[in-house]
Amino acid sequence: MAQDLFDYPKMVETALRNVVREALARTQRDGLRxxxxxxxTFRTGAPGVAIPDHLVIKYPEEMTIVLQHQFWGLxxxxxxxxxxxxxxxxxxxxxxxxSAIASFADPSVSFALQFDVSAAVPRDTPAxxxxxxxxxxxxxxxxxxxxx
Amino acid sequence: MAQDLFDYPKMVETALRNVVREALARTQRDGLRxxxxxxxTFRTGAPGVAIPDHLVIKYPEEMTIVLQHQFWGLxxxxxxxxxxxxxxxxxxxxxxxxSAIASFADPSVSFALQFDVSAAVPRDTPAxxxxxxxxxxxxxxxxxxxxx
Numbered sequence: 294m295a296q297d298l299f300d301y302p303k304m305v306e307t308a309l310r311n312v313v314r315e316a317l318a319r320t321q322r323d324g325l326r327x328x329x330x331x332x333x334t335f336r337t338g339a340p341g342v343a344i345p346d347h348l349v350i351k352y353p354e355e356m357t358i359v360l361q362h363q364f365w366g367l368x369x370x371x372x373x374x375x376x377x378x379x380x381x382x383x384x385x386x387x388x389x390x391x392s393a394i395a396s397f398a399d400p401s402v403s404f405a406l407q408f409d410v411s412a413a414v415p416r417d418t419p420a421x422x423x424x425x426x427x428x429x430x431x432x433x434x435x436x437x438x439x440x441x
Numbered sequence: 442m443a444q445d446l447f448d449y450p451k452m453v454e455t456a457l458r459n460v461v462r463e464a465l466a467r468t469q470r471d472g473l474r475x476x477x478x479x480x481x482t483f484r485t486g487a488p489g490v491a492i493p494d495h496l497v498i499k500y501p502e503e504m505t506i507v508l509q510h511q512f513w514g515l516x517x518x519x520x521x522x523x524x525x526x527x528x529x530x531x532x533x534x535x536x537x538x539x540s541a542i543a544s545f546a547d548p549s550v551s552f553a554l555q556f557d558v559s560a561a562v563p564r565d566t567p568a569x570x571x572x573x574x575x576x577x578x579x580x581x582x583x584x585x586x587x588x589x
Contacts, residue, residue, distance in 0.1 A: 295476035295549040299464055308456035316447055328443035401443040 309406050313397045318369040320360070328401035330361035339393035341373055345385050355395060358387070457554050461545045466517040468508070476549035478509035487541035489521055493533050503543055506535070 316331070334357040335342065337349055348356065358378060360367070365377040366386065373390040398405035464479070473479075482505040483490065485497055496504065506526060508515070513525040514534065521538040546553035 294551060297550040297552070298475045298477060299467065299547070299550075299552075301460070301464075301547070301550065301552040304460045304463055305457065308460050309453065311459075312449070312452045312456050315452055316449075319447065327446045329446060399447070399449070402445040402447075402449065403442060404445070404447075404449040 306408060310391045310394065310408065312406065313394060314369060314374075314391050316397075316399070317367065317374050321367045321369050325360070329399055330359065330401060332396075332398040332400065333358050333360065333389070333394060334396045335389050335393040336395055339390065341388070341390035342393050343388035345380075348380065348385070348387075454556060458539045458542065458556065460554065461542055462517060462522075462539050464545075464547070465515065465522050469515045469517050473508070477547055478507065478549060480544075480546040480548065481506050481508065481537070481542060482544045483537050483541040484543055487538065489536070489538035490541050491536035493528075496528065496533070496535075 313333075320329075320331075334355055337344060337352050337354065337356050344356075358376075360376065363379055365384070366375060368375040372392070373388055375386060375388050377384050377386045379385075394408060396405065396407045461481075468477075468479075482503055485492060485500050485502065485504050492504075506524075508524065511527055513532070514523060516523040520540070521536055523534060523536050525532050525534045527533075542556060544553065544555045
């Protein structure tokens with residue numbers, strides 16, 4: 294097979310990370326409507342991640358957060374987002390680049406994107422729920438036919 | 442299952458159409474490097490499509506074009522692209538909105554995106570090659586782990 298000078302997998306990955314960004318941006322604007330909520334797993338050691346030291350120690354590899362009932366100050370920027378969550382009753386602000394996200398799931402509609410296979414078997418217990426659903430992959434073939 | 446107020450399938454579809462747009466934009470800028478070439482199937486009756494009448498008559502549903510050796514004047518715009526191809530030795534300019542694209546393939550690296558299941562079984566003979574490969578779906582799970 295010829296060399297992939299376009300690097301299509303990277304192009305697709307970037308495009309799908311933008312889906313996560315758009316979902317968060319809409320949430321910043323409108324709040325979480327309906328039953329929507331997000332499970333976000335990110336690599337705690339990735340460039341640009343800014344979280345409290347005690348969380349890095351507890352989750353040296355990956356960490357899963359939930360945006361559902363208790364989150365504040367969601368701010369979506371070009372390359373990352375900021376959100377404040379409560380850990381043992383203390384509010385902590387996290388800064389997470391989109392490039393650090395290993396998986397994104399919205400269990401309300403069984404939607405998930407996975408960017409890193411290792412995310413399916415994190416070495417650490419997720420920070421919040423232990424019931425994270427198995428990632429479901431979106432296949433372009435399943436996209437409904439657009440209205441003509 | 443709850444109502445999908447985000448319309449994730451639409452978000453993913455839009456994101457993946459942007460992959461096609463980016464591949465064409467890079468081609469406009471750099472030409473087709475290496476062995477890359479494109480098979481593009483589009484719905485001839487979709488809004489914004491501008492092609493000669495005789496092509497509409499010949500391909501009332503869908504049409505597949507190849508961008509490989511003989512194409513000219515590729516111009517990628519926000520919502521569509523223009524390209525001139527030769528049909529029976531006559532140059533004809535086509536204007537194709539990205540929203541009209543049913544499938545995109547780069548056989549050199551076995552990459553394909555499909556936006557409409559009906560594209561897999563076009564009712565008309567493709568305009569150019571009859572050897573269009575079966576579309577292969579890109580699964581996010583296959584994306585290699587990004588460098589940390």
